[in-house]
Amino acid sequence: MNLHLEKSPQERFAALLEKAGECAAPEQRDTIPRIYIGMATCGLAAGAAETKAAFEEVLAEQHIEADIIPVGCLGHCYAEPLVVIENPGFPAIAYHQVTPGKAKVLVKSFLVEGDPLFEYVLAAMEENDLIPTVADFPRFNLEQRIVMRHCGVIDPTDINQYLVKGGYASLARALSLPPEEIIRMVAEAGLRGRGGAGFPTGRKWELAKADPGTEKTVICNADEGDPGAYMDRTLLESDPHQLLEGLAICAYCVGAAKAVVYVRAEYPLAVETITTAIDQARDANLLGRSILGTSFDLEVTVFQGSGAFVCGEETALIQSVEGKRGMPQHRPPYPVQHGLWDQPTVINNVKTLSTIPTIIEHGSQWFRSVGAQTSPGTAIFSVVGKVIHPGLVEIPMGTTLGTLIFNICGGVPKQKQFKAVQIGGPSGGCLPESFLDTPVDFDSLTQAGAMMGSGGMVVMDEESCMVNVARYFLEFTQNESCGKCTFCRLGTRHLLNILDRITKGQGKESDLDVLDSLARDIQRGSLCGLGKTAPNPVLTSLNYFRSEYQAHISEKRCPAMMCRTLTAFYIDPDKCARGCEVCVGCCPVEAIFTAKGRKKAIDQSLCVKCGECMVSCPPEYDAVKKVSPAELAPIVERPES
Amino acid sequence: MIQLTIDGTKIVAQPGKNLLQVCLENDVYVPHLCHMEGMEDPPASCRLCLVEIEGVNGTVASCRIAPRDGMVVTTQSQAVRQLQRSALQLLLSAHRVDCRNCASNKRCALQQMAKFLKVPLKVKHLDHLLDETDYQLNHPVLEYDPGKCVLCGKCIYVCTRQQAHPVLTFARRGFETVIGFMGSTPPSELPCLDCLACSAICPVSAIYPKKPEAASSHSPGPADQRLNGVGKQ
Ligand SMILES: Cc1cc2nc3c(=O)[nH]c(=O)nc-3n(C[C@H](O)[C@H](O)[C@H](O)COP(=O)(O)O)c2cc1C
Ligand code: SF4
Ligand code: SF4
Numbered sequence: 001m002n003l004h005l006e007k008s009p010q011e012r013f014a015a016l017l018e019k020a021g022e023c024a025a026p027e028q029r030d031t032i033p034r035i036y037i038g039m040a041t042c043g044l045a046a047g048a049a050e051t052k053a054a055f056e057e058v059l060a061e062q063h064i065e066a067d068i069i070p071v072g073c074l075g076h077c078y079a080e081p082l083v084v085i086e087n088p089g090f091p092a093i094a095y096h097q098v099t100p101g102k103a104k105v106l107v108k109s110f111l112v113e114g115d116p117l118f119e120y121v122l123a124a125m126e127e128n129d130l131i132p133t134v135a136d137f138p139r140f141n142l143e144q145r146i147v148m149r150h151c152g153v154i155d156p157t158d159i160n161q162y163l164v165k166g167g168y169a170s171l172a173r174a175l176s177l178p179p180e181e182i183i184r185m186v187a188e189a190g191l192r193g194r195g196g197a198g199f200p201t202g203r204k205w206e207l208a209k210a211d212p213g214t215e216k217t218v219i220c221n222a223d224e225g226d227p228g229a230y231m232d233r234t235l236l237e238s239d240p241h242q243l244l245e246g247l248a249i250c251a252y253c254v255g256a257a258k259a260v261v262y263v264r265a266e267y268p269l270a271v272e273t274i275t276t277a278i279d280q281a282r283d284a285n286l287l288g289r290s291i292l293g294t295s296f297d298l299e300v301t302v303f304q305g306s307g308a309f310v311c312g313e314e315t316a317l318i319q320s321v322e323g324k325r326g327m328p329q330h331r332p333p334y335p336v337q338h339g340l341w342d343q344p345t346v347i348n349n350v351k352t353l354s355t356i357p358t359i360i361e362h363g364s365q366w367f368r369s370v371g372a373q374t375s376p377g378t379a380i381f382s383v384v385g386k387v388i389h390p391g392l393v394e395i396p397m398g399t400t401l402g403t404l405i406f407n408i409c410g411g412v413p414k415q416k417q418f419k420a421v422q423i424g425g426p427s428g429g430c431l432p433e434s435f436l437d438t439p440v441d442f443d444s445l446t447q448a449g450a451m452m453g454s455g456g457m458v459v460m461d462e463e464s465c466m467v468n469v470a471r472y473f474l475e476f477t478q479n480e481s482c483g484k485c486t487f488c489r490l491g492t493r494h495l496l497n498i499l500d501r502i503t504k505g506q507g508k509e510s511d512l513d514v515l516d517s518l519a520r521d522i523q524r525g526s527l528c529g530l531g532k533t534a535p536n537p538v539l540t541s542l543n544y545f546r547s548e549y550q551a552h553i554s555e556k557r558c559p560a561m562m563c564r565t566l567t568a569f570y571i572d573p574d575k576c577a578r579g580c581e582v583c584v585g586c587c588p589v590e591a592i593f594t595a596k597g598r599k600k601a602i603d604q605s606l607c608v609k610c611g612e613c614m615v616s617c618p619p620e621y622d623a624v625k626k627v628s629p630a631e632l633a634p635i636v637e638r639p640e641s
Numbered sequence: 642m643i644q645l646t647i648d649g650t651k652i653v654a655q656p657g658k659n660l661l662q663v664c665l666e667n668d669v670y671v672p673h674l675c676h677m678e679g680m681e682d683p684p685a686s687c688r689l690c691l692v693e694i695e696g697v698n699g700t701v702a703s704c705r706i707a708p709r710d711g712m713v714v715t716t717q718s719q720a721v722r723q724l725q726r727s728a729l730q731l732l733l734s735a736h737r738v739d740c741r742n743c744a745s746n747k748r749c750a751l752q753q754m755a756k757f758l759k760v761p762l763k764v765k766h767l768d769h770l771l772d773e774t775d776y777q778l779n780h781p782v783l784e785y786d787p788g789k790c791v792l793c794g795k796c797i798y799v800c801t802r803q804q805a806h807p808v809l810t811f812a813r814r815g816f817e818t819v820i821g822f823m824g825s826t827p828p829s830e831l832p833c834l835d836c837l838a839c840s841a842i843c844p845v846s847a848i849y850p851k852k853p854e855a856a857s858s859h860s861p862g863p864a865d866q867r868l869n870g871v872g873k874q
Contacts, residue, residue, distance in 0.1 A: 308814075325811065330685040330705045483792070483811075483818030485686045490731040493816045494767055514766050521727040524699060524720075525688045 009292035013172035016284060020163035033066040033111055036084040037098075038152050040073035040237040041269050042230070046080035047099065054100030058107045066111065072238020074152030075392030076139070079122055082152070087111060091128035095120045138407045139389050144370065146378050147354045148394045151238035156273050159280040162241040168286050170360035171245050171252075175294050179253040182360065183209060186253075189364035190376040191356075195221055195312075195349030196424075196453045197529070198375070198442035204346060207336040208254040211344040216256035219340065219347045220247055221317060222263045222270070225309030226425035227476065229456040231380045231392055232350040236263065236270035239354070240277035244300065246353035248287060249360065251298045254346055258299050262317055265304040275302055309426075309480035313528050314347045316482065327482050328528035351380055351455075372398030375441035379452065385459040386412050395440065402436035405459055416461040419560075420545070422469065424453025426476040427533035429540035430466060449540040451533065465562035466545040467552055470537045471499035477534035488531030491522040495538055503563045505629075507553035516542060556629040564609045567626055568633035571613075573599040575623035583613035583624065593638050601636035645712040659683070660706040661690045664716060671716050672725050672754045674732075674844065675793040676704040679802075684794055688728045689754070692716045700724055726758050733760070734767040736845070737788040743846055750844035751791070776819050780808075781828035782851055783840070787819045790847035796820060796839030803838045820848065 035055055039048045052068060059066055074082055079096035085106065086092045093116055095106065102120055109115045116131065123140070124131040134140035145151075154161040162168070174182050187202025208216060220243065224232040235243060247259050261278075263271050278300050282288040289297045303321055305311050311320045315329040318340050339345020355377060359367050371377045375397040381404065384390050388410030395404060401421060405411065412418050420430045429450030431438065438444050442452050460469065478492040495518060498511050519535035519542075526532045542549060551557045558566040571583070571592075576599040583600055584592045591606035592613060600623075602613070614624040627633055643654045647669050654663040662678070664671045674687035683704040691700040695713035700721055703714075715721070733751065740746045740762070755762055771788050778785035792811075797820065800809040808831065812821025840849045 329682070330702065332705075479815060481815040483813075483815040484684070486688045486728045486731050489792070489816055489818065490735050490770065491727075493770060494731070494734070497768055497770070510766065518727070518767075521724055525691070525724045525728060527685060527688065527702075 007293055009172050009175040009294055012285070012292045013168065016286075017163055017169075020160040023160045031088055033064075033088065034086040035066055035068045036071045036086075036152075037068065038073050038080060038082045039070040040152075040234055041267075042073055042077055042234070043080050043082065044269070046097075048081040050100045051081045051083065051098050051103050054103040055107065058104045059111075062107060062112060064107065064111055069155050070157070071154060072151045072156050073234045073392070075148060075234065075394070076122075076389070077391035078389050082122070084125060084152075085110065087114075087116075089114075090116060091131065091133075092125040093131060094122040094125055094134065096122040139393075139410065142399070142403065142408045143394050144378055144396045145394050146358055146370065147235070147242075147351055147380060148239075148392070149358075150242065151234060154239065156238050156240055157276055159241055159277065159284060159286075162239070166361065167241050167357070168245055168281075170357040171248050171286065172292055174249045174252060174360055175292055175296060179209060179255070182249065183253050185364045186356065186359060189359045189367040190374075191352065191359065191367065192375060192442060193349055194351035194355070194380075194452075194455070195347075196451065198452060201348065201352055204336055204348070205250065205253050207334075208256075208344050208346045211337055213337075213344040215258070215341065215343040216254055217340045217343060217345045218247060218251045218254065218256045218259040219317070219321070219345060220259070220261045220350055220353055221312060221314070221347050222261060222267075222350045223305050223312035223317060224264060224267075224350075224454065225307070225312045225480070226454040226456045228384050228458060229382050229425060229454045231382055231455055233267050233270050234392055235350050235354055236267070237273050240274045241281065242357055243274070243350055243354045244277055244281050244287065246356035247300065248291065248298055249356050250346060250348065250353060252296050254344070256346070257297050258301075260301055260303050260321060260340075262303045262305055262321065264307045266307050271302060271304060278302070308482075309476075310482045310528070310530050313530060315528070317347065318345065325482075327484050328530070330527065371396045372439060372441040374443055379440055379455065381440075381455045381457045383409050383457045383459065385457075386416065386418075386461040386464075387459045388413050397441045398439045400436065401431070401438050401440060404440065404457075405436070409459070412459065412461045416463065418459070419462050419464055420460045420466060420469070420541075422450075422458040422460070422473070422537065423456075424451040424533075424536070425456040426473040427451070427530065427536050428453045428456070429536045430460075430469060430544065431540065432544045434544075449536065449543065451536070453533075463560055463562065465503070465558050465560040466541045466548045467499060467558075468503050468560075468562055470541040471496065471503055473537040474499055474534065477530065481530065481534070485525075485527040485531060487522045487525040488527070488534065491518055491526075492531070492534050494518060495522070495535065499538070502549065502552045503558075504565045505552065505556040505563075507549075509553060511553065512542065512546075512549055556631075558628045561626050561628045563628075566630055567609060567628040568604060568630035569607060569609065569611065569614060569624055569626055570602055570604075570633035570636075571600050572623045572625055573597070573601075575621050576600050577618075577621050577623070580618070580621065582616045582618065586612045586616040588612065595636050595639065601638075602633075603638055604630075604633060604635060643708050643710050643712075645708050645710070645714060647714045648716055654708045656708075658708070660692065660703040660708050660712075660714065663708050664692075664703060664714075669716055670757060671703055672729070672757060673704065674750055674754075674791060675795065677795060677798060677842075680704075680798065687791075687793060689725055691721050691724050693718050693721060722758065725754075726760050729754050729758055729760050730764045730767060732791050733762060734764045735770040736791065737771060737786075738762050743789075744849065745844065745846040749846075750793075770816075778820065778822050778848075780822045780833070781831060782833045783822075784849055784851050785820055786847045789845050790820060791845055792818055792820075793844060795842045795844070796848050799838040799842050800836075803836055804832055808833070809839060 081098050083095045083098040123134040183205045191201045192198040222232045311326040313328050316326040320326040335345040368376045378394045380394045422430050474496045478496045481488045483489045519538045522535050561567045578598045591603045595601040617624045671690050673690040676683045685702040685705050690703045692703045693715045776787050797809045801807040
């Protein structure tokens with residue numbers, strides 16, 4: 001034991017780092033090209049594996065020596081498969097949508113002939129005279145990458161790459177400090193939990209540390225059940241060691257010798273990557289027994305959750321790890337006192353834990369200088385829906401919604417009008433244009449009726465019907481209700497039924513009051529956060545888009561022309577070209593017939609409102625019209641044949 | 642001894658009881674459905690026993706509150722009543738109201754609360770959500786009616802307390818949640834006919850023994866004597 005203590009954790013770490021440096025990036029290799037391919041789930045879905053195979057094949061064919069480095073995800077989903085090539089003599093260049101075909105051309109032109117093929121370039125990754133750099137694009141330069149700084153840059157399956165980037169230095173430093181001091185740093189940094197509720201992380205750790213329990217556990221919550229969100233998955237797949245470092249620091253602070261990473265089983269690559277990372281860290285003495293020669297032990301295991309949304313709720317998550325039905329429990333007692341197996345348990349989100357190493361590295365003052373006063377640091381959003389550059393963005397808290405949607409993500413495509421943004425996942429809120437000045441932070445969003453939640457963000461344009469949007473999200477939460485408590489089990493079902501009726505034109509005047517009061521009761525009366533937040537989409541859309549509800553109910557009109565029962569298609573005889581048959585062939589139900597004067601018309605009794613005819617009608621005629629309410633469509637009799 | 646104020650009246654309570662129990666023992670009726678005497682961690686799932694406590698935001702389930710000295714409790718504020726009525730109406734909206742043909746008529750928990758909260762048994766402003774599934778418990782001696790069950794969980798609780806190998810559990814989830822039967826025990830070894838604690842405790846007669854000709858050859862035992870005091874409340 002004494003032998004162990006001779007060297008400080010930092011000295012042991014220095015030795016480790018030296019070895020890592022030799023393995024990770026030998027200097028002499030700067031003479032051959034390096035090809036970084038984004039191979040997280042999103043990249044793979046876009047065909048990154050085929051792209052990699054194409055690179056390998058053509059490199060072998062051309063007898064070119066180059067390193068192919070599979071990396072995680074940069075967060076630029078619109079550009080996948082994304083490849084960065086470092087060709088000696090050139091700046092590092094990012095290429096977008098690199099298909100196997102493009103891969104072969106790139107090797108021949110760029111690596112062999114020295115032509116970087118400007119038409120394929122996304123941007124250069126560093127300053128140069130040749131090509132615009134990423135810093136010239138708002139999608140890069142308005143972001144501030146702290147938690148995601150290594151995503152898409154390092155090989156997540158190689159611990160050495162994390163080490164040479166400065167990884168695990170914070171753990172080594174932490175281990176030479178008393179836990180109280182680190183907890184104080186985290187508290188002073190003002191870090192708030194990224195799992196949704198924004199609870200102060202320092203405070204949570206303090207409570208866990210103060211508890212006399214002896215079998216404490218730290219759980220990383222990577223359940224991520226929100227359908228549109230994938231930032232936790234990306235962090236696990238792209239930079240697993242940063243998370244493990246944060247997890248180890250947390251365990252050291254609170255006095256836990258066991259940690260669990262709770263990942264949903266639908267994330268096989270994340271499970272594999274984190275499992276590999278745990279093994280590597282254990283081999284390097286950064287996890288396991290006597291970490292860096294100290295008396296601190298930490299055994300980390302991976303638990304695969306069955307994927308119910310409600311299992312992300314901390315008390316349900318604990319039930320699930322204990323092998324029971326994943327049902328939320330009344331709080332208090334809170335998990336920090338009575339958690340897993342009734343022992344003190346810290347549950348933190350992936351992003352929360354992944355932020356810890358940088359706080360230890362740069363200090364709490366630095367962290368406080370980033371982001372907003374009451375919500376320091378950065379927020380990671382997955383922005384999807386009607387934006388030009390969807391994907392993962394990491395922005396300083398306090399950035400306004402407008403900047404995020406319009407400047408960073410490029411705004412709404414096809415010159416359509418912005419209508420609303422749903423923030424915080426299925427139980428967040430729908431905010432209209434007048435809220436685009438709202439800063440993104442925990443308190444401002446909650447005040448607006450939305451929430452930070454998981455960080456899911458869906459942008460909607462004029463073609464989205466807000467009643468239908470509320471119905472869609474309610475359908476999700478209603479389906480995910482565990483069924484334990486009265487308000488959520490039955491109340492959400494009623495909300496859904498009413499919304500469903502309204503979208504079908506069967507709404508009643510009294511429905512709006514029922515929706516409003518029932519939604520509030522569910523909010524106040526439910527047992528857990530799922531029920532308490534499920535009514536948010538209904539309440540916000542009722543609040544900000546009430547006239548759309550009214551149009552559905554009293555005029556049977558869907559202003560966005562999205563609700564099928566309330567819309568109809570017809571063919572304008574003045575525009576229809578005599579004899580053109582395009583629409584007839586594309587109608588799946590043969591609802592289009594030839595009327596008087598060889599013009600076409602739609603049999604409303606057959607039409608299923610798929611809109612295929614509208615798409616197929618040549619733009620020079622533009623004869624198919626969509627209307628709401630449905631009775632605006634003129635009825636044309638089918639001629640007797 | 643703990644001194645607290647409930648609806649303006651000073652009350653002395655013994656430690657170890659939850660606030661709901663203290664209210665009930667002092668003749669302050671608080672509607673409730675899922676709580677039972679002796680439960681270690683009441684599920685707090687019916688959301689009816691809500692009260693307001695000075696210094697605490699919103700309403701809280703009194704079954705999960707340990708009374709503290711000086712606590713000031715209101716059991717009948719407007720916010721409390723609004724939520725209680727709403728919860729009861731939700732339960733009624735998914736309940737087959739057929740009192741005349743129901744064994745629980747006149748001693749039914751829903752009737753009792755409806756009377757207290759002045760809520761009509763037919764809910765007008767909500768659709769009727771009767772579960773249309775033809776769910777069967779498939780239990781050799783018990784019959785179960787999901788259209789009546791209010792999912793209070795009392796049957797599961799008494800079964801768990803009474804039997805070394807409990808046979809009842811929650812099954813399915815969300816709106817479809819029902820009482821399920823863990824049916825691995827051979828019917829002849831089931832203790833059910835001699836126990837029937839679930840049927841005795843059910844506040845709405847949603848679980849009951851099958852008619853003798855439909856059940857197995859067992860003869861019904863003296864079920865009520867065997868309750869051993871479980872779930873007296
Ligand atoms: C229905 C529901 C789902 C949740 N899902 C998640 C989740 O997927 N990931 C997560 O980190 N937290 C989730 N939470 C929040 C957790 O209960 C918990 O507050 C969080 O993990 C704490 O970590 P933090 O302090 O780092 O935010 C969910 C909460 C609710 C009510
Ligand atoms: S609010 Fe919904 S998910 Fe939460 S305990 Fe109640 S029924 Fe279950
Ligand atoms: S069967 Fe009766 S006791 Fe069991 S949960 Fe349903 S209502 Fe409660």
